[in-house]
Amino acid sequence: MGQISPLTCIITPCCWLRVCDEDSYEENGLLASKWKSCGSDYICVLIGGRGLVGQMPVDAYAECSPKSLLEASALRIACLIGDDRVPPIGSPLPAHFGNLIVDAMRQLNLLDEKGLKRLADLRMNITKIDLAQCGHFPYVVLSRLAQFDLESLSISDAGPSDSSTFDIGEFIRECVSDATLKCLRYLNIGGHDKMTNFSRIAQFSALESLSLSGRPVCQSALKVVRDLPNLKLLDISNTLVADISALNELTNLEALLMHNLRIRSGCVTETLRSLVNLRVLDISKEVTDYGTDSSQEACVDLPLAMVQVMRDDPRASWQHLKSIDLAGNSLANMGVDRAADIVSLLLQRNPRLERVSVLATPLDGHSYVVPVERDVRIINCATRTQAVMALSDYWNTDRDAFTAHALHCVYYMLQSGYDDFSDNEVAECAAVVCAALRKHLHNLGVQMAGSACLYHLCKLKRISRLSISAVRKCVDRCLDAAETYPETTQLQKNVWLTICNDYLLQLSGINFYRTCKVALESMLINSDAGVSRMTIAIVSIVAPKMRSQDARVLASDVRYVKHLVHLMEQNLSHFRNSNSNGVRAENSLYTLKFTLSALWNLTDDCPATCVVFAHENGIGVSFDILRLFENHNNIQTKVLGILNNVAEVYEQKLLMLRNSQYLEALCECLDGDFTRADATGRNRAVERSYFAAGVLANMLLCEQWPHGARLSREDVNERMVKSIRQWPMLAVPMVSYR
Numbered sequence: 001m002g003q004i005s006p007l008t009c010i011i012t013p014c015c016w017l018r019v020c021d022e023d024s025y026e027e028n029g030l031l032a033s034k035w036k037s038c039g040s041d042y043i044c045v046l047i048g049g050r051g052l053v054g055q056m057p058v059d060a061y062a063e064c065s066p067k068s069l070l071e072a073s074a075l076r077i078a079c080l081i082g083d084d085r086v087p088p089i090g091s092p093l094p095a096h097f098g099n100l101i102v103d104a105m106r107q108l109n110l111l112d113e114k115g116l117k118r119l120a121d122l123r124m125n126i127t128k129i130d131l132a133q134c135g136h137f138p139y140v141v142l143s144r145l146a147q148f149d150l151e152s153l154s155i156s157d158a159g160p161s162d163s164s165t166f167d168i169g170e171f172i173r174e175c176v177s178d179a180t181l182k183c184l185r186y187l188n189i190g191g192h193d194k195m196t197n198f199s200r201i202a203q204f205s206a207l208e209s210l211s212l213s214g215r216p217v218c219q220s221a222l223k224v225v226r227d228l229p230n231l232k233l234l235d236i237s238n239t240l241v242a243d244i245s246a247l248n249e250l251t252n253l254e255a256l257l258m259h260n261l262r263i264r265s266g267c268v269t270e271t272l273r274s275l276v277n278l279r280v281l282d283i284s285k286e287v288t289d290y291g292t293d294s295s296q297e298a299c300v301d302l303p304l305a306m307v308q309v310m311r312d313d314p315r316a317s318w319q320h321l322k323s324i325d326l327a328g329n330s331l332a333n334m335g336v337d338r339a340a341d342i343v344s345l346l347l348q349r350n351p352r353l354e355r356v357s358v359l360a361t362p363l364d365g366h367s368y369v370v371p372v373e374r375d376v377r378i379i380n381c382a383t384r385t386q387a388v389m390a391l392s393d394y395w396n397t398d399r400d401a402f403t404a405h406a407l408h409c410v411y412y413m414l415q416s417g418y419d420d421f422s423d424n425e426v427a428e429c430a431a432v433v434c435a436a437l438r439k440h441l442h443n444l445g446v447q448m449a450g451s452a453c454l455y456h457l458c459k460l461k462r463i464s465r466l467s468i469s470a471v472r473k474c475v476d477r478c479l480d481a482a483e484t485y486p487e488t489t490q491l492q493k494n495v496w497l498t499i500c501n502d503y504l505l506q507l508s509g510i511n512f513y514r515t516c517k518v519a520l521e522s523m524l525i526n527s528d529a530g531v532s533r534m535t536i537a538i539v540s541i542v543a544p545k546m547r548s549q550d551a552r553v554l555a556s557d558v559r560y561v562k563h564l565v566h567l568m569e570q571n572l573s574h575f576r577n578s579n580s581n582g583v584r585a586e587n588s589l590y591t592l593k594f595t596l597s598a599l600w601n602l603t604d605d606c607p608a609t610c611v612v613f614a615h616e617n618g619i620g621v622s623f624d625i626l627r628l629f630e631n632h633n634n635i636q637t638k639v640l641g642i643l644n645n646v647a648e649v650y651e652q653k654l655l656m657l658r659n660s661q662y663l664e665a666l667c668e669c670l671d672g673d674f675t676r677a678d679a680t681g682r683n684r685a686v687e688r689s690y691f692a693a694g695v696l697a698n699m700l701l702c703e704q705w706p707h708g709a710r711l712s713r714e715d716v717n718e719r720m721v722k723s724i725r726q727w728p729m730l731a732v733p734m735v736s737y738r
Contacts, residue, residue, distance in 0.1 A: 070097070070100065071100055071104070073097075074097060074100035074101045074103070074104045075104045075107075075108075077101050077104075078101050078104035078105040078107075078108055078110060079108065079110075081101070081105060081110065081115065081118050081119060081122070082105065082108065082110035082115060082118075084114075084118060086118075086122060088122070089122060089123075089124070092123070092124060092125045093124055093125060094125060095125040095126065095127045098124040098125045098126040098127075099126060099127060099128045101119075101124070101126075102119065102126055102128065102129055102130070103128075103130070105119070106130060106131075106134065111131065111134045112134060112135060113137060113138075113141045116131075116137065116141055116144055117141060117144060119144075120144035120147045120148075123147065126148045126150070127148070127149065127150055127151045127152065128150065128151060128152040128153075129145065129148065129150060129152070129153055129154070130152075130153075130154040130188075131154060131155045131156075131158035132154045132155070132156040132157060132158060132188065132190075133156075133157065133158075134158050135158065135161075136157075136158060136159060136160065136161035137158060137159075137160065137161055138160060138161050138162045139160050139162060139163075139170075139174055139175070142155075142160060142171070142174065142175045143174045143175050145175045145176065145180075146174070146175055146176060146177045146180075147177070148177070148180070149177060149179035149180055149183060150177075150180045150183070150184055151183055151184060151185050151186065152184070152185065152186035152187075153180070153184060153186070153187055153188070154186075154187075154188035154211075155188065155189060155191075156188045156189065156190040156191055156211065156213070156214075157190070157191045157192065157214075158191075159171075159189075159191055159193055164193060164194070165193055165194045165195065165196050166189070166191065166193050166194070166195045166196070167195075167196045167197050168189075168195060168196065168197045168198055168199075168200045168201055169196075169197035169200045170197070172200055172203060181203055181204060181205075182205065182206060183206055184204050184206060184207060185206055185207060185208045185209065185230075186207075186208065186209040187201075187204060187207055187209065187210050187211070188209075188210075188211040188213075188235075189210075189211065189212065189215070190211045190212060190213035190214045190215060190235070191214055191215055192214050192215070192216075193215075194215075194216055195215055195216075195217060198217065198221055198224055199224050201224055201225070201228075202224055202227045202228060204228070205228075205229075205230075206230060207228050207230060207231060208230050208231060208232045208233065209231075209232065209233040209234075209255075210225065210228065210231060210233070210234055210235070211233075211234075211235035211257075212234075212235060212236055212239055213235045213236070213237045213238055213239070213257070213259075213398065214237070214238045214239070215239055216239070216240050217236075217239050217240060217241065218239070218240045218241055218242065219241050219242060219243040219244070219245075219246060219266075221236075221239075221241070222236070222241065222244065222246035222247060223246050225246070225247075225250070226246055226247070226249045226250055229252075230252075231250060231252065231253065232252060232253060232254040232255065233253075233254065233255040233256075233257075233280075234247075234250070234253060234255070234256055234257070235257040236256075236257065236258055236261060237257050237258060237259035237260055237261065237282070238259060238260045238261075238286075239261065241258075241261060241263075242262060242263055242264045242265055242266075243263065243264070243265045243266035244258070244261075244263060244266060244268065244271050245266035245267060245270075245271055247271055247274075247275065248270065248271050248274045249274075250275070251274060251275070251276060251277060252277055253275055253277060253278065254277055254278060254279045254280065254320070255278070255279060255280035255281075256275065256278060256280070256281055256282070257280075257282040258281075258282060258283050258302070259282050259283075259284045259285075259286070259325070259399065260284070260285055260286040261283075261302075262299045263299060263300040263302070264298060264299055264300065268300045268302070268305045269305050269308050269309050269312070272302075272305060272306060272309055273309050273313075273316060275318070276318065276319070276320075277320055278318050278320060278321050279320050279321060279322050279323070280321075280322065280323045280324075281318075281321060281323070281324045281325070282324075282325040283302040283303065283324070283325065283326065283329070284325045284326065284327040284328050284329065284357065284399070284402070285327070285328035285329055286328060286401055287328040287360060287401070301329075301330075301332075302329075303326055303329050303331055303332075303342060304332060304342075306346070307342055307345060307346075310345060310346075310349050316349070317349045317350050317351070318350050319350070319351065319352065320352060321350045321352060321353050322352050322353060322354050322355065323353075323354070323355040323356075324346065324353065324355070324356055324357070325357040326343075326356065326357060326358055326361060327357045327358065327359040327360050327361065327379075327399075327402055328359070328360045328361065328401075328402070329361055330361070330362070331343075331358075331361050331362055331363070333362075335362055336362050336363060336366050338362075339358070339361055339362040339363045340363060340368055343356055343358060343363065343368065343378075344371045347370065347371060347372050347376060348371060348372060353376070354374065354375060354376055354377060355376070355377045355379065356376065356377070356378055356379065357379035357380075357390075357393065358378060358379065358380045359379055359380055359381065359390055359394075359402055359405060359406065360401075360402065360405055361380075363378075363380060364380045364381055364382075365380065365381050365382055365409075366380070366382055367382050368380070368382070377389070379393055381405075381406065381409035384410075384413040384417065384420065384421065384425065385425070387406060387409040387410045387413050388410060388425065388428060388429050388432060390402075390406040390409070391403065391406040391407060391410055391432050391433070391436060392428075392432050393406075394406055395432060395435050395436035395439055395440070396435070396439060400440050400443040400445070400446060401445075403436050403439075403440055403443075403446050404440075404443065404445035404446045404449050406436075407433065407436060407446060407449035407450050407453060408449045410429060410433065410449075410453050411449055411452045411453045411456070414429070414453055414456035414457065415456055418456060418462065423465055426457065426462075426465050426466065427465075427466065427467070427470060429453070429457065430454075430457050430466055430470045430473075430474060431470065431473075433450050433453045433454060433457070433477075434454075434470075434473040434474060434476075434477045436450055437450040437451070437454075437477040437480065437481065438477060438480070441480055441481075441484055442484065444485060444488065444491070447481045447484070447485060447491055448488075448490065448491055448494070450477070450481075451477075451478060451481050451491060451494035451495055451498065452494050454474050454477065454478060454494075454498045455494055455497050455498045457474065458471070458474055458498050458499075458501055458504060459498075459501075460501070461503070463501055463503050463504055464503060468507055468508070468509055469509075471504055471507060471510075472507075472509050472510060472511075474498065475499060475504065475510055475511075475515065476511070478494075478495040478498050478499055479495070479499075479511075479514055479515065479518045481494075481495055482495045482496075482518050482521075482522055483518055483521070486521065486522060486525045486526070487525060487526070489526060489528050489531065492522055492526055492528070492531045493528070493530060493531060493534075495522075496519070496522070496531060496534035496535055496538065497534065499515065499519075499534075499538060500534045500537055500538055505538065505541045505542060510542075512542040512543075512545045512546045512550075513546050513547070513550040513553075513554070515538065515542050516538070516539050516542045516543055516546060516554060517554060519535040519536075519538045519539050519542075520535070520539060520554065520557075520560045520563075522535050523535040523536060523539070523563060524559060524560070524563055529587070532567070532591065533587065533590060533591050533594075536564075536567065536591055536594045536595050536598060537590075537594045539594070539598040540593075540594040540595070540596075540597035540598040540601070541597075543597075543598055543601035543602060544601050548605065551601065551602060551604070551606070552605070552606050554602065555602040555603065555606040555608075555609040556606070556608060556609065558612045560602070561599075561602065561603075561609055561612045561613055561616065561618075562612065562616050564595055564598060564599050564602070565599075565613060565616040565617065565618040565621065566616075567591065567592075567595045568592065568595055568596070568599070568618065568621045568622075568625070569617075569621050571588040571589075571591045571592040571595065572588075572592065572621060572624060572625055572628065574587075574588040575588040575589060575592065575628070576628065589635075592625070592635065593634070593635060593638065596625075596635065596638035596639060596641075596642065597638055599613070599618075599642050600638055600641040600642050600645070603642055603645040603646060604645050605645075606645075607648070607649045610645055610646045610648070610649045610652055611649060611651070611652065613642070613646060614646060614649075614652045614655060618642075618646075619643070619646065619652070619655065619656060619662075622639045622642060622643055623661070623662050623665055625639050626639055626640075626665050626669065627665065633672070633684035633685055633687070633688045634684060636669060636688050637684065637687045637688045637691055640666075640669060640688060640691035640692050640694070640695060641691050643656070643666075643691075643695045644691055644694045644695050644698070647694075647695045647698035647699065648698060653698050653699060653702065654702060656695075656699065657699045657702055657705075657706065658706055660707055660711055663696075663699070663707065663711050663716070664711065666692050666695055666696055666699075667692075667696070667711075667716060667719055669688055669689065669691075669692035670689050670692050670693060670696075670719055670720060670722075670723040671689070671723065672685030672686070672688060672689055673685050674686055674689070674726050674727055674728055675728070677731060680732070681731045681732040682730075682732055682734070683728070683730055683731075683734075686727050686728070686730065686734070687734055689723050689724075689727065690727075690734065693720050693723065693724060696716055696720055697720070699716075700713060700716065700717060700720075
C-alpha cells in the first residue's frame with residue numbers, strides 16, 4: 001500500500017486519536033473513517049500505533065454486511081489474521097471487539113486450524129468462540145482454547161479429529177482453562193460422534209445453556225444434567241433420549257428443545273407439569289408433511305400429552321410459556337378442526353403464549369382465527385406474509401426440512417402472485433432466501449427451492465426492484481449452489497436462468513471473475529444443452545468486464561479453451577446438418593455467437609491461450625465458419641476478432657500465412673457494402689473489413705512470403721489500402737477491444 005490517505009481510522013486499546021477532519025464516525029469508543037480511492041470506498045485501520053494499516057474494499061466483504069464501523073474494523077482485522085499479517089498487539093483489545101473478530105473470521109471461513117492457532121498466538125481478550133461448521137480439529141489445536149477465559153463455546157460437529165469419540169474428560173483436561181470451567185455459561189457440544197465420560201460435564205458449575213443435539217446419548221445423560229443448578233436451556237433434539245422423567249427436578253428450566261425426540265417410556269405428563277418456568281418449548285418432528293410420518297414406533301404424542309395435562313387439571317398451564325413449536329406433528333391426525341382445537345386450547349390456557357409454529361401440520365396453509373385478544377404469531381404458510389415469516393423463523397436453525405418446506409411455500413407464492421408483493425416484501429423475501437441458502441448450503445432440498453425463489457425474484461425486469469447489494473447476494477448464493485452441486489442439472493438450470501439477466505450482468509459490484517469461472521466449470525461438467533447455452537452466454541457477457549489479469553488467469557486454463565473450440569465445432573456441425581433452418585439451427589447459431597464472443601475476449605493478449613486455440617484446430621474451424629456464414633457479418637466479425645488475437649503470436653501467424661485458402665478468405669472479407677448501417681447505426685461491413693485488415697496487417701509483417709503473384713505481398717497490401725479508402729465516417733463508435 002502506498003501513502004496513507006489522511007482519512008484513516010486509528011484504533012488503540014486505551015484512547016482513540018482522531019487524525020482526520022471529515023467522513024469520520026465514532027461508535028462504541030472507536031473512531032473510523034472512509035475515503036475514496038479509485039472510485040471505491042475503503043476503510044483503513046491502524047492498531048496500537050504499530051503500523052498495522054490495511055485498506056479493505058467494502059464491496060469485497062459486503063457478503064458479511066457489517067452493521068457498524070466497529071464490525072467493519074473487526075472484519076478487516078480478521079482478514080489480516082487470515083493472511084498472517086497481524087503484528088503483536090501491545091495491549092489487549094476489549095473482549096467485545098475480540099469476539100467480533102472471531103465472528104468475522106468464522107463468516108469468512110478463516111476459523112480453521114491455522115486461524116485458531118493465529119488467534120491464540122495474538123493473546124486477545126475473547127469470551128465467545130463458535131467453531132460449529134468449521135470442521136474437526138486435532139486436540140493439539142483444540143488445546144489452544146485453554147488460552148481463553150470463555151463464557152460461551154460451541155464446538156458442534158467440531159470435536160477432535162484424531163478420535164472417533166468425544167471424551168468430555170479429556171476435552172476439559174486439554175482444552176478448558178480453570179476460569180472457563182467456572183465461568184462458562186453457554187456450551188454447545190452437539191454432533192454425531194459418541195461421547196464418553198459425560199458425567200464430567202457437571203464440572204461446568206455456572207452452565208446456563210447446554211446443547212447435546214444429535215449426540216447418541218440416552219436418558220442416563222439427563223441424570224447428569226440435573227446436577228447443573230443454573231441450567232435454563234437444554235437442547236436434546238435428535239438424541240436417543242426415550243424417557244425425560246429425569247427432568248422433573250429441573251424446575252428452573254426456561255427453554256427445552258426436543259425436536260424429533262421419540263419418547264417411549266416414563267410419565268411424560270408428570271414431567272411436563274413440573275416444568276412450570278418454561279418459556280420456550282420445541283416438540284417439533286422431522287417431517288415436512290405430517291401425513292407422511294409412517295413410523296410404527298409406539299412413541300408418546302407430546303402435543304397430546306400437553307393437552308392431557310390441561311384437561312386433567314382445569315387450572316394447569318405454563319404461565320411463562322411464550323413460544324411452542326409444533327411443526328411436523330399430526331396434532332391428533334384428525335383433520336384441520338381438531339388441530340385448531342388443540343392450538344386454541346394452548347393459547348387460551350397459557351396467557352403469555354405469543355408464538356405457535358404449526359408448519360407442516362394439518363393447520364399449515366389454512367387460515368386460523370386466534371381465539372385470544374393479544375398479539376400472537378401463528379407460523380404457517382397460509383399467506384405470503386406468513387410464508388416469509390416462517391422462513392425467517394427457521395432459516396437460522398438446523399431444521400433443514402422446515403427451511404426447505406418454507407422455501408417451497410415462498411416459491412409457490414412468488415410463482416402465482418409475485419405482483420402482489422410490495423417492494424418491502426420483495427426485499428425481505430430476497431434477504432431471507434439468500435440467508436437460508438448460505439446457512440444450508442449442503443442441503444440439496446434447500447438449494448433447489450431457494451434457487452427457484454431467486455429465479456422468480458430476479459426474473460426479467462423484476463430484478464430492478466432489488467438493491468444492488470441484494471442482487472450481489474443473489475448472485476453469490478447462486479454461484480455457491482452451482483459450485484457445490486455441479487452435476488445436479490435442474491439446480492444448474494435454476495442458477496443460470498437466474499444469472500442470465502441483462503440487467504444483472506451490467507451491474508457494478510458483481511464478481512465477474514468468479515461468475516465467469518463457475519460458468520465455465522458448469523459448462524465443462526454439464527452436457528445439458530440449456531445449461532450450455534446459458535453459461536456460454538454469461539461467459540461472453542462478463543468476460544469483457546473482468547480485469548485483464550483475471551481474464552488471463554481464466555484463459556490460462558487449457559480445459560476452457562479446448563471446450564470452447566469444441567463448442568465452435570459442434571455448433572458449426574449442427575447448423576450444417578439442420579440445413580440452416582428450424583429450432584436446432586437457431587439454438588446452434590445462438591450458442592455459436594456467444595462462444596465466439598467468449599473466445600474473442602479470452603484470447604486477447606493471451607499468447608498461451610492462442611497457442612492452445614490453434615493446437616485444438618481452432619484456426620481451421622474459424623475459417624470453416626467464415627466460409628459457411630459469408631452472409632453473417634456479425635459472426636464473421638467475431639471470428640476475425642479471434643484471428644486478430646491469434647495473429648499476434650508469430651508461430652500462429654506463420655501457420656495461417658502458409659495456407660493460401662486462409663489468405664484468400666481474409667482478402668474476401670475486406671470487401672463489402674460500406675454504405676449500409678443497421679438499426680443501431682453500426683456498419684457491420686466496415687467492422688468485418690477492419691478486423692480482416694488487422695489479421696492481414698500482422699501477416700504482412702512476416703519476412704518470408706510463401707505465395708506467388710496471385711497472392712503476392714504487394715497485391716494483398718493493395719487490396720487492403722483500397723478497402724480502407726472506401727470506409728465511410730462511422731455514425732457510432734466501433735469498439736474493437738475491451
